Amino acid sequence: MNVFPKNTTFKYNWRTYQKKFLDHLDEYLIDNHLHVSAPPGSGKTVLGLEVMLRLGKPTLIVAPTLAIKNQWIQRFCELFLNTETVPEWISSDIRKPGIITVTTYQGIHAASETAEEEEETMRKSPKVPASEIIKRLQKQKVGTLILDEAHHLKNAWWSSLTELKNKIEPTVVSLTATPPFDVSGTEWQKYIQLNGPIDAEISVPELMIEGDLCPHQDLVHFTLPSLEEQKKIEYYHKQALGFFEEIKKDDILLNAIEEHPVYQEPLSHLDWIYENISSYTSGLVYLHFREKEIPEVHFEIIGDQQKYIPEFDFFWMEELLDFYLLVDEVHFKNYEDHHTDLGNRLKRHGFLEQNTLSFFNNKNTNQILNSSIGKLQGIQDIVDFESSVLKDDLRMVILTDFIKKEYLNNGTQNTLTLDKIGAVPIFEKLRRENFQQKKIGILTGSLVIIPVNAKSVFEELCIKRAVFGIRLSPLSYDPDYLMINLTEQIKRDIVHIITEIFQRGGIHVLIGTKSLLGEGWDAPKMNTLILASFISSFVLSNQMRGRVIRTDKDIPHKTGNIWHLVCFDPNDETGGQDLNIMKRRFKTSVGISNKDIPTIENNFERLNVKTIETKSRISEINQSFFVLAQDRKNLISRWGKALDLGNILVEEIQVPSINMAAMKDVKMDYVGKMSGNIVKVMASSVLLFWQNLLFGILRNIQAIDSVKTFSLIVSLFGLAGFIVYGRKLYISVKQYWRYQDIGKQLGALAEVVLHGLIHERVIRTSFEQLNIISSSNSSEGAFCYLKGGSQYESTQFIQTLQEMVSPVDNPRYILKQKKNFFFLKKEQYFPVPEIFAKNKKSAEFFTKTWNKTVGASELIFTRTIDGRNILLKLRFEALLKRNGRIEHLHKWTR
DSSP states (O other): OOOSOTTOOOSSOOOHHHHHHHHTHHHHGGGSEEEEEOOTTSOHHHHHHHHHHHHTSOEEEEESSHHHHHHHHHHHHHHTSOOSSOOTTEESOTTSOOSEEEEEHHHHHHTSTTOSSOOHHHHTSOOOOHHHHHHHHHHTTOOEEEEETGGGOOHHHHHHHHHHHHHHOOEEEEEESSOOTTSOHHHHHHHHHHHOSOOEEOOHHHHHHHTSBOOEEEEEEEEOOOHHHHHHHHHHHHHHHHHHHHHHTOHHHHHHHHTSHHHHSGGGGHHHHHHTHHHHHHHHHHHHHTTOOOOHHHHHHHTOTTOOOOOOOHHHHHHHHHIIIIIOSSTTGGGHHHHHHHHHHHHHTTSEETTEEOSSSOHHHHHHHHTOTHHHHHHHHHHHHHHHHHGGGOOEEEEESOOOGGGOOSSSOOOOOOOSOSHHHHHHHHHHTOTTOOOEEEEOSSOEEEEGGGHHHHHHHHHHTTOOOOOEEEETTEEEEEEEOOOHHHHTTHHHHHHHHHHHTSOSEEEEEHHHHSTTOOOTTOOEEEEEOOOOOHHHHHHHHTTTSBOBTTBTTOOEEEEEEEEOOTTSTTOOHHHHHHHHHHTTOOEEOOSSSOOEEOSGGGGOOOOOOSHHHHHHHHHHHHHHHHOHHHHHHHHHHHHHTOSEEEEEEEEOGGGGHHHHHHHHHHHHHHHHHHHHHHHHHHHHTHHHHHHHHSGGGTTOHHHHHHHHHHHHHHHHHHHHHHHHHHHHHHHHHHTSSHHHHHHHHHHHHHHHHHHTTSOOSOGGGOEEEEEEETTTEEEEEEESSOHHHHHHHHHHHHHHHSOOOSOSEEEEEEEEETTEEEEEEEEOOGGGOSSHHHHHHHHHHHHHHTOOOEEEESSSHHHHHHHHHHHHHHHHHOOOOOEEEEEEEO
16 A cells, blocks of 8 residues: 555656666565666656655655755655645654655664764754664554665664664665775675665766766876975885895894794694785795795695795785784794884884785875875866866866865965965965966865855845855955855855855856765756865765766756876886876776777776876876867767767676686697597598598409408498597587687686576576677787676676686685696686585586586585695685786676
8 A cells, every 4th residue: 555645746757767767666676675876967866756656655765964865855845746845744853753754874873872973953852762763663664765875874874774674674775876886895795785786777878868967078187296295205115125125134034934833834734824825925935035945845735836936026025024913913922022123113104004014005105196286286277277268157166175274374465385285275276376367266164265256146145045144254365255254054054055156157166175065065057077185985086076967957068077186106107006096986987988989988098098108298198188178069079979889888897818818728728629639530531431442452352251341340430430520620629719719718708607697596587688798809808798687687797707717716616627738738727606606506507507618627615625725726826926907897888
């Protein structure tokens, strides 16, 4: 029975992608969970409300902020009830649940007696134990739980919600713009347990086609560390080299490692070696480097028949010191003074932080690059450029992490040295060099500055919102700007007022903090964004990015530029951690590429940035991005061309060539088989035609029956051999063709995975509707995706395939294949993915499929002594190889 009033219905027509989603709603709800991923602007709130109506049960809606909480109530009243008056049966207090109850994550937590933070409404009423709240929700018969922006869950909130979910057993509807793929495996499992697997993804290209998002592009501006910052980075590098030289000659450390029981009696410590293979190996590498003899038993343990020990370098030094300082606290007690001294020195130099040891990816060097003062000039360059192009139409937001009020002063001049990044230093940089007369403002939780010529609009909006008595005072050193005194009266309305001034053009450049202008804030006229934030979390960066890509009904041809600032480290062969962080951001957002034929995908490579070999290249690259930023008309055209190339956003796995080495050996195995079978077919042909040959030679002695009989027998053997080996030749040629390149090799593995997932009923779409698409190129490796399945099925397929091609870690089962290439014999091992290793029956079915597709193999259970020894060898090999990184790509394709 539906508990909502009759005629409660959405008053507009559904967009194409929304209707498509709602048409499949019953399929998504099979497991009593609905998990939707969709970018800002896709109408997640409206979809959530429609799902609530169709389920027809009393509902609890949980939102991340008060502003978004109020949005849910306003949207339901406006779009479904067609009224501005909130009915009594909608409650915003979880202590008094109604047919619809809307609260925040922290509101649920604050309602319990152990809460540390509370909502304003919670402070005014007594706390109620969590158990009592659950009873009240049960009494109200709440049957639907909507989690908005579900990625917000903190540990304490997660616990509260999980308890609530277990007690009231609702249908869980989870909506998010950015699933937290960057969290740990444990946190991801918690997230999935609460929200269920992702059922549907509404993609950026779909929204572009519908006209709900504007054409937009990501642009990068590179800066270099200042001279002072460069000296600091070089100092840290010098200190790292100093430690390296010290460790190479440290006799106390050498004695400590040499005397460790694992090197004295390795066979008595196999369990420890198995659990700490990298630590164990680092000790062997160090002992070998210090010219200590490595006993034969160690090579037997790790299965290293070639007795190869790698060179001692920074990687192995980090592993060795991690072993000495962090992994084993028991067996190094005799060296406590040395241990403590070394650890303290590493901490003082910033190489050991929070039980993590790193010499080139440490907090100190990262912080220098992230907050490099050179970025201030980069911001100035971008602002001046965009202002010269857009002039009065410029609506730019610069998002940063901190306010830095200490860069204001009360004097008649402000000449403070700007040596930090923050809202005020950025404002000061732009104010001091404002030759284009741009209107600049600041909007943060505790500091608001507006241009003096926006005063009249500000006062008008205050009157409209019934806010009076607000004091504005000019900056002591620049009367062209006014500082607003933030009283409790105006704090509730100030964001709306300043946003409206910005929308009207009273502010061209608005500088704010991510905490205030991140999630939930909306300014459709914004057309340029500079991310001057140090954050690496893609959840926050995606929320920021989502602000500028929304359409504006008043500007039909609106476009958006999103600028990313990167401080490039010329001393780091990878470009430094600032660049690496930015690359991680790009994995989480789909956008237009800068390739000759524009595509829509989600990686940094889509920007088509060439290698930065010299400092002079930075200027060239920045100029190329300015050219792209200027041509906004061409941006619209590029999006049109890219959208025409596809009709679906697929998730694709990219596997580096080095990770496919084992499959190359499979290919060579079939080369050997093919060659052998050719010889056997030829021999069989000779035997098959033996009779004609023999009779041609002996036609004068036809009367000898024994010769005739012998000839017939030989011919029969030849016929049998021709059939048998001919078939084997056909199979080996077919298999060789199948494995001729790594794209086809990956496709063969994908076929095995697909059959297994269908057998396990993880994939329910019929096999006939599915298609494995695989390809390769010499520079990037192999690619593969599943076409025809649901978002959930595609994700499960990619994750399972990744297990197949990843270095062996600790699987329950492995497959062993013996490879022969003429006189060379070799064994290859492949992990059985976890989903097929849960029981022997599943593992055996997977093996049977593998044998048909790839070749004969033996299933080995690794939880035995022999199995563990094989795993130890494989993990050692994986440690030495240091395989490439497997990537997940999203591409718009047909």
